Amino acid sequence: MSVWQAIILAIVEGLTEFLPVSSTGHMIIASSLMGINELPITKVFEVNIQFGAILSVVVLYWRRFLQSFNFYTKLLVAFIPAVVFGLAFKEVVDAMLESVVVTAIMLVLGGIVLLFVDKWFRHSDKEEITYKNAVVIGLFQCIAMIPGVSRSAASIIGGLAQGVDRKTAAEFSFFLAVPTMLAAASYKFVEDLLKLEISDVLKLDIEKIQNSFAAIDPNDIQLLLIGNVVAFVVAMLAIRFFINFLTKYGFKMFGYYRIALGVVLLTLLAMGYELTV
Incomplete structure (x- = not known):
């Protein structure tokens, strides 16, 4: 890479990542078009x-935190439902x-749902999250374990379904x-990059952890650092855009976009393109 x-x-x-469009679907297309989808890194x-x-x-x-x-x-x-x-x-x-x-099909189905979300929950106006709301939102988030659903879309809909306003x-x-x-x-970092078992980290096996860090390709570390800086800056801009857009226009445009993206993926697969998650 x-x-x-x-x-x-x-x-x-x-x-x-924070838009209801499935980052997984976009990563599949981007990495496949660049021919790097099969690389371990x-x-x-x-x-x-x-x-x-x-x-x-x-x-x-930061003030909210x-x-x-x-x-x-x-x-x-x-968060607990996702862990369980x-x-x-x-x-x-x-x-x-x-x-x-599965990713492509869920993009389309999720897009269809977003076409009607604004109509279904147009009376959602509560501005406070209760503990009950938090649990239900956490359960909705679990649906996003199915690739293509979108963690953002699932959790936001979980809030809207309980009367919480869009923002x-x-x-x-x-x-x-x-x-x-x-x-x-963190889990993927330990398993896939450090090649460690979670138990090694929990037991604080310092020697094994140090050896794992020493074995990492310096080029991979450089790529991860660059990627995190870029993702940080772009995500800040995307969050600001999403809040403003969502407040004014709702979800319908995201629904159409998801359907189009899902169709693109299914078409590429039908044409014989090698796409991997």
Whole structure:
């Protein structure tokens, strides 16, 4: 993977991670068109540049992260379902993550749902997230373990379904992304880049951890650093755009876009293109 390819993937990640359009679908197209979808570093890179996207949320909303203890407990109860379902259905989720067909179909189906979301939840106007709301949003987020669903779309709809207004639901989705994506990216970093078992880290096997870091290709580290910086900057811009756009225009345009993207993926597959997640 070249530096320019890393920058392009990071831009795609930053633009799509917090929009309800599925970053997975975009990563498939971008990496496949550049011919790097089969490289071992690509999967590690695509997951770990989420660190930069996470940081953009913390920087943009730093005052919110200095709020009361309730803010963190609500995030915790919303995050727990992802941990439970992720561990319980790890093999099933991993199998689905390897299917571009599933990703494409869910892009289309999710897009159809977004065409009607504004109509279904037009009376959603609550500006406060309760603990019950947080739990339900966390359960909705679990649906996004199916590739192509979009974590952002699932969690925002989970809020809207309970009467939470668009802006509040979207912002809580951003906040919930921090522990969720941090856990996923850290897990992939340990397993795929360091080639370690989680138990080695938990046992603080210092020698094994040091040897794993020493074995990392310096070029890979450079690519990850560049990718995280780019994803950070682009994600900040994307979040600002999304909040303003969502407040004014709703979800319908994202629905049409998702359907078009899903059709593109299915068409490429039908034409014999080798696409991998």
